[in-house]
Amino acid sequence: MAYDRLTHPARLQNSPTCKRATCVEFTQATFITNDTSRLESSYEYIVVGGGTTALAVANRLSVNHTVLVVERGSDQMNNDLLNDPFTTFGTPTACRVLMDAPPQVGLNDTRLLPLTHGRCLGGGSSINAMMGSRPTFAGMKALEALGNPGWGWNDFLPFMQKSETFHPPNAEQHADGADYFAAVHGFDGPVGVSFATPFVAPALQAAGVNTSEVIYGLSLSPDLGNGFSGGHVAHYYEHIHFNETLQADRRSSSAWSYLYPQSQQRAGLTVLTDHLVDVVLTEAGSHGNITATGIRVQPSAGGRSLSFKVTREVVVSAGALYSPSILQRSGIGNATFLKNLGITPVLDLPGVGSNFQDQILLTNVSYPLSPSANTTNVTAGDKILLGVVVAHATATNAFGPNGTDIIQAALLNSSADFTLSVGGMVNEEAFSAQAAVMADAYRIDHPIIELFYTPGSEVLKAWSQSILPLSRGTVRINTTDPIADPIVDTHFLTVDVDMQIAMRMARGIAQAALTPPFSDLLTPDALAQSNVPAPNATDDQVRDWVLATYTPGIHFVGSNSMMPKALGGVVSPELMVYGTTNIRVADASILPLSVFPHTTLGLYGVAEKAAHMILQTAANT
Numbered sequence: 001m002a003y004d005r006l007t008h009p010a011r012l013q014n015s016p017t018c019k020r021a022t023c024v025e026f027t028q029a030t031f032i033t034n035d036t037s038r039l040e041s042s043y044e045y046i047v048v049g050g051g052t053t054a055l056a057v058a059n060r061l062s063v064n065h066t067v068l069v070v071e072r073g074s075d076q077m078n079n080d081l082l083n084d085p086f087t088t089f090g091t092p093t094a095c096r097v098l099m100d101a102p103p104q105v106g107l108n109d110t111r112l113l114p115l116t117h118g119r120c121l122g123g124g125s126s127i128n129a130m131m132g133s134r135p136t137f138a139g140m141k142a143l144e145a146l147g148n149p150g151w152g153w154n155d156f157l158p159f160m161q162k163s164e165t166f167h168p169p170n171a172e173q174h175a176d177g178a179d180y181f182a183a184v185h186g187f188d189g190p191v192g193v194s195f196a197t198p199f200v201a202p203a204l205q206a207a208g209v210n211t212s213e214v215i216y217g218l219s220l221s222p223d224l225g226n227g228f229s230g231g232h233v234a235h236y237y238e239h240i241h242f243n244e245t246l247q248a249d250r251r252s253s254s255a256w257s258y259l260y261p262q263s264q265q266r267a268g269l270t271v272l273t274d275h276l277v278d279v280v281l282t283e284a285g286s287h288g289n290i291t292a293t294g295i296r297v298q299p300s301a302g303g304r305s306l307s308f309k310v311t312r313e314v315v316v317s318a319g320a321l322y323s324p325s326i327l328q329r330s331g332i333g334n335a336t337f338l339k340n341l342g343i344t345p346v347l348d349l350p351g352v353g354s355n356f357q358d359q360i361l362l363t364n365v366s367y368p369l370s371p372s373a374n375t376t377n378v379t380a381g382d383k384i385l386l387g388v389v390v391a392h393a394t395a396t397n398a399f400g401p402n403g404t405d406i407i408q409a410a411l412l413n414s415s416a417d418f419t420l421s422v423g424g425m426v427n428e429e430a431f432s433a434q435a436a437v438m439a440d441a442y443r444i445d446h447p448i449i450e451l452f453y454t455p456g457s458e459v460l461k462a463w464s465q466s467i468l469p470l471s472r473g474t475v476r477i478n479t480t481d482p483i484a485d486p487i488v489d490t491h492f493l494t495v496d497v498d499m500q501i502a503m504r505m506a507r508g509i510a511q512a513a514l515t516p517p518f519s520d521l522l523t524p525d526a527l528a529q530s531n532v533p534a535p536n537a538t539d540d541q542v543r544d545w546v547l548a549t550y551t552p553g554i555h556f557v558g559s560n561s562m563m564p565k566a567l568g569g570v571v572s573p574e575l576m577v578y579g580t581t582n583i584r585v586a587d588a589s590i591l592p593l594s595v596f597p598h599t600t601l602g603l604y605g606v607a608e609k610a611a612h613m614i615l616q617t618a619a620n621t
């Protein structure tokens with residue numbers, strides 16, 4: 001059924017997913033529709049995808065320009081399952097999509113791992129766990145050292161601040177241990193970031209802090225986002241804001257930050273939902289480059305294609321799983337690969353779809369809650385957030401006084417053979433350059449392991465996530481059908497240093513179950529109940545458990561990396577696709593390294609920086 005927001009505002013009240021009390025009425029300027037007959041034929045900017053980064057870019061560009069956003073999924077504005085930040089994580093919703101990865105390295109055989117992602121306005125930010133974290137000084141230095149001037153911490157921080165309205169902890173949260181550094185935050189941007197009000201499980205949070213300090217020798221950081229804190233433990237802040245009109249907490253998705261609010265309405269912005277972009281249309285441009293002239297779209301459910309023209313730039317922002325496939329269908333990628341699929345190459349860019357990476361997560365670790373534990377302020381009632389405390393351990397914290405040397409040697413001696421054989425990187429130089437900047441980052445103070453905790457009514461959960469993997473995979477189409485998913489091969493844990501770190505993560509989770517005060521909340525046999533290998537388990541036993549247990553971290557990055565072209569880079573530091581005059585990429589695919597431990601808040605910084613650079617170009621032409 002066709003709809004649009006300008007002509008049918010009553011739709012808000014009639015939506016089956018809209019509980020009357022939480023529906024909002026707007027005076028709308030932004031035009032959101034799934035009906036192509038209502039659209040213009042040409043726009044100054046076209047943004048491909050309506051997800052996390054896309055809506056932020058579109059918001060800034062449309063202040064003074066006409067912008068068309070095309071989103072494959074639907075508009076879920078009044079879907080309370082998405083909006084309520086306390087909906088149990090992982091609940092199936094109209095926005096949550098699972099893609100099957102090909103079989104991965106696993107125990108005895110191979111493992112089939114789902115690659116979860118968001119498909120609706122807001123993309124991943126509409127379904128994610130809302131854990132707010134940021135890159136570090138060391139991580140941004142690594143990004144810059146990989147050939148990206150202008151992307152260091154000091155350059156990038158103002159863009160993260162521009163996106164943010166940080167809500168300092170209230171007196172109660174402060175008394176429970178939450179703090180912040182005002183100098184690193186923003187206080188009037190679109191994205192609300194706050195501590196849950198009140199803390200959902202203060203006693204568990206305190207226990208998580210103290211136990212993590214013991215396990216990894218960490219100290220409490222006032223603010224996990226200050227960039228300089230090295231090994232630390234902190235109370236998580238989340239992408240949640242308190243909505244004054246609704247008098248309720250609401251998820252700070254990209255849609256609820258940059259698209260829906262009254263203050264963000266833009267007469268120049270048109271959002272087409274339920275349509276997917278098949279290709280970016282191009283023609284020969286100046287100096288041997290190619291120029292985008294528009295896009296070809298089709299209804300997501302299938303149907304007749306149509307085209308829109310662009311007069312300035314196309315911004316590809318369909319996420320790390322899909323942006324490479326749009327470029328590939330458009331003839332931008334490895335020329336031989338494209339020809340084999342029957343696609344005429346317009347630009348030979350071998351890095352498109354390589355350098356794909358994700359962190360791994362050790363999950364499904366449930367420790368039974370002790371019946372004798374005082375569960376007040378531990379179980380969080382029905383308000384459960386996935387991570388309430390986070391510990392970031394450096395190589396020294398995790399592997400002892402020589403930890404940095406151990407990890408540096410492991411990185412620099414890693415073999416590139418497997419990665420090169422599967423096309424995970426385009427050449428050996430790319431592999432050694434990335435290993436070297438990662439080693440330097442760890443030498444400064446970059447965290448290597450993340451440990452976090454989740455409250456529950458009968459069990460408490462501990463999770464551990466890798467941060468900077470070196471294993472690399474690929475995103476490749478195998479058909480020109482735009483509805484078909486690309487083949488996304490993660491190649492998790494295929495470089496040995498990643499396995500060494502994963503084994504240390506497993507041992508850290510076991511230590512948590514045995515280390516007071518967290519262990520005091522659990523049954524005495526909690527570790528045995530959980531199947532996590534005990535501290536006296538052999539390395540082989542721990543490796544087997546890791547291989548049987550790990551899941552994707554769901555922070556997919558890298559498949560259109562910002563790096564020199566010679567290393568397999570796809571975009572320049574200005575996010576312009578090499579060899580084009582007006583195609584940029586702005587989403588998680590541009591990150592050549594997983595320097596955003598959880599991606600979202602950093603991606604808003606990418607969006608703000610991308611919009612800034614695009615508007616600078618516009619001002620100069």
Ligand SMILES: Cc1cc2nc3c(=O)[nH]c(=O)nc-3n(C[C@H](O)[C@H](O)[C@H](O)COP(=O)(O)OP(=O)(O)OC[C@H]3O[C@@H](n4cnc5c(N)ncnc54)[C@H](O)[C@@H]3O)c2cc1C
Nearest residue numbers: 049051052053072123124128129130131277319588598600
């Ligand atoms: C389940 C889950 C939990 C997570 N938890 C956290 C967390 O706690 N904290 C955190 O910081 N991060 C978290 N993340 C990661 C974070 O949400 C993502 O990294 C981020 O949303 C990616 O943003 P993006 O802009 O790159 O792409 P997306 O937000 O994925 O946006 C891409 C959009 O493009 C659309 N699209 C794709 N193909 C096409 C096409 N051909 N035409 C038109 N549109 C198209 C998609 O439908 C989608 O809406 C989580 C992610 C998931 C999936």
